[in-house]
Amino acid sequence: MLKLIASVDVEVPFHDVDAMNVAWHGHYLKYFELARCALLRLFDYDYPQMQASGFLWPIVECHLKYVRPALYSQKLRVEATLLEYENRIRIGYLIRDIDSGERLTKGYTVQVAVDATTRELQFVSPAIVLNNLEKACAR
Amino acid sequence: MLKLIASVDVEVPFHDVDAMNVAWHGHYLKYFELARCALLRLFDYDYPQMQASGFLWPIVECHLKYVRPALYSQKLRVEATLLEYENRIRIGYLIRDIDSGERLTKGYTVQVAVDATTRELQFVSPAIVLNNLEKACAR
Amino acid sequence: MLKLIASVDVEVPFHDVDAMNVAWHGHYLKYFELARCALLRLFDYDYPQMQASGFLWPIVECHLKYVRPALYSQKLRVEATLLEYENRIRIGYLIRDIDSGERLTKGYTVQVAVDATTRELQFVSPAIVLNNLEKACAR
Amino acid sequence: MLKLIASVDVEVPFHDVDAMNVAWHGHYLKYFELARCALLRLFDYDYPQMQASGFLWPIVECHLKYVRPALYSQKLRVEATLLEYENRIRIGYLIRDIDSGERLTKGYTVQVAVDATTRELQFVSPAIVLNNLEKACAR
Numbered sequence: 001m002l003k004l005i006a007s008v009d010v011e012v013p014f015h016d017v018d019a020m021n022v023a024w025h026g027h028y029l030k031y032f033e034l035a036r037c038a039l040l041r042l043f044d045y046d047y048p049q050m051q052a053s054g055f056l057w058p059i060v061e062c063h064l065k066y067v068r069p070a071l072y073s074q075k076l077r078v079e080a081t082l083l084e085y086e087n088r089i090r091i092g093y094l095i096r097d098i099d100s101g102e103r104l105t106k107g108y109t110v111q112v113a114v115d116a117t118t119r120e121l122q123f124v125s126p127a128i129v130l131n132n133l134e135k136a137c138a139r
Numbered sequence: 140m141l142k143l144i145a146s147v148d149v150e151v152p153f154h155d156v157d158a159m160n161v162a163w164h165g166h167y168l169k170y171f172e173l174a175r176c177a178l179l180r181l182f183d184y185d186y187p188q189m190q191a192s193g194f195l196w197p198i199v200e201c202h203l204k205y206v207r208p209a210l211y212s213q214k215l216r217v218e219a220t221l222l223e224y225e226n227r228i229r230i231g232y233l234i235r236d237i238d239s240g241e242r243l244t245k246g247y248t249v250q251v252a253v254d255a256t257t258r259e260l261q262f263v264s265p266a267i268v269l270n271n272l273e274k275a276c277a278r
Numbered sequence: 279m280l281k282l283i284a285s286v287d288v289e290v291p292f293h294d295v296d297a298m299n300v301a302w303h304g305h306y307l308k309y310f311e312l313a314r315c316a317l318l319r320l321f322d323y324d325y326p327q328m329q330a331s332g333f334l335w336p337i338v339e340c341h342l343k344y345v346r347p348a349l350y351s352q353k354l355r356v357e358a359t360l361l362e363y364e365n366r367i368r369i370g371y372l373i374r375d376i377d378s379g380e381r382l383t384k385g386y387t388v389q390v391a392v393d394a395t396t397r398e399l400q401f402v403s404p405a406i407v408l409n410n411l412e413k414a415c416a417r
Numbered sequence: 418m419l420k421l422i423a424s425v426d427v428e429v430p431f432h433d434v435d436a437m438n439v440a441w442h443g444h445y446l447k448y449f450e451l452a453r454c455a456l457l458r459l460f461d462y463d464y465p466q467m468q469a470s471g472f473l474w475p476i477v478e479c480h481l482k483y484v485r486p487a488l489y490s491q492k493l494r495v496e497a498t499l500l501e502y503e504n505r506i507r508i509g510y511l512i513r514d515i516d517s518g519e520r521l522t523k524g525y526t527v528q529v530a531v532d533a534t535t536r537e538l539q540f541v542s543p544a545i546v547l548n549n550l551e552k553a554c555a556r
Contacts, residue, residue: 025198029165307443337442
């Protein structure tokens with residue numbers, strides 16, 4: 001099993017804070033996405049490369065668990081870990097406060113490959129995924 | 140068990156559509172919220188009433204399952220069903236295409252009461268929830 | 279000069295309200311867009327028809343003036359008026375509180391046609407704009 | 418006239434890109450805000466300090482001019498310059514492509530002080546603004 005982890009740092013912007021003075025729960029899917037793209041780039045398979053390979057990878061499932069709220073200007077580290085890639089791409093996320101290391105939010109997303117032309121769902125990941133992952137892990 | 144259901148209609152706006160020409164997956168939490176607020180209003184317990192009652196109700200968990208994508212200007216019906224309310228508020232969601240009735244997305248959210256002053260987590264829902272629900276169901 | 283006006287109603291959602299308890303100023307561009315699309319539909323020239331006609335119409339200028347804030351669940355009427363169409367599309371916006379009629383926000387946007395293939399800027403609106411407008415006004 | 422400039426770097430995220438494959442025009446107000454907050458921090462007057470000083474500073478006017486579109490993953494530098502502060506806070510913005518230095522977007526925002534308790538509009542900036550600015554410029 002090839003293992004890849006990427007992380008990005010996010011500072012909670014004012015426009016993400018709601019009337020309860022915390023980051024609105026829906027914005028975390030943006031934070032997850034930033035880390036997901038960083039992870040996908042590790043094996044050269046970010047959105048532009050997906051499209052160039054002839055496949056779309058829609059998100060088919062998301063899960064989020066909020067342990068502690070995040071406040072305006074709080075600095076967060078968002079870590080994305082590749083959990084599955086053979087039949088679909090499943091990524092786990094963990095958001096921590098950078099200063100204290102406290103766990104704030106965790107979750108996962110699942111994506112499946114769809115042929116960009118026929119819109120047919122792929123039950124096995126296209127060869128490019130495994131090829132790119134092997135290259136990335138051999139670096 | 141008291142049962143409440145509310146629904147709202149949403150038309151996918153241009154600013155919610157991503158580069159894959161479908162509603163970006165994170166925006167569905169906004170659609171869920173519109174239906175959730177409609178549901179909470181059925182028992183007079185929307186955000187302003189929550190605050191007035193001395194409690195905040197942060198979302199502590201979200202789940203989304205995407206069955207079919209939604210396109211620009213597609214008309215959606217978002218249905219929210221109250222699933223739990225005694226110890227926490229758990230709401231289920233189902234999004235359908237209005238014209239065809241096809242299921243597009245489903246999910247749930249979980250909220251817990253937190254004392255607005257002490258920030259203490261409540262393991263039982265404040266009395267106002269059950270009181271308001273009983274009044275709403277008696278109408 | 280052909281004159282077209284469209285309006286949409288918006289209720290300020292919780293996720294648009296910021297830590298100051300008012301709709302965050304940037305969200306008004308979404309409200310403008312909803313009314314703009316309603317206006318463009320009056321002459322069959324919404325985003326899908328633009329693309330089908332071989333042109334993109336990027337926004338090149340926006341102006342917003344905020345007179346009064348909007349609060350959670352406030353009901354707004356957003357009116358869009360076609361102000362120019364011969365060389366570019368200029369639309370004016372006025373947002374009022376539905377109940378009181380008070381003016382809350384006003385502004386305008388300017389869009390120009392760009393050839394979807396060559397990316398060349400058009401200094402005169404493509405013929406389809408005037409044709410569609412004449413048909414719409416003759417209805 | 419005291420002059421302050423701050424800048425932040427932004428990479429266009431996937432969730433900001435629209436169906437035309439460019440950053441949706443409304444998201445630039447978020448990019449402006451990131452630079453504005455960096456600028457306000459230079460004189461210790463970001464949102465938390467504003468609130469602590471007893472004033473809110475709602476945005477009353479925004480202007481945006483889009484020269485060139487921004488694409489997914491494009492790296493932008495957003496520069497905010499303090500243009501007025503005596504009676505209101507007026508900030509100018511310039512967004513450039515980091516690599517080429519090309520100008521992509523420019524604009525300005527205007528904010529006025531409102532007494533947080535009485536909601537009265539202040540026609541002269543509260544003393545804290547000038548005091549903080551002088552301290553910042555003396556550093």
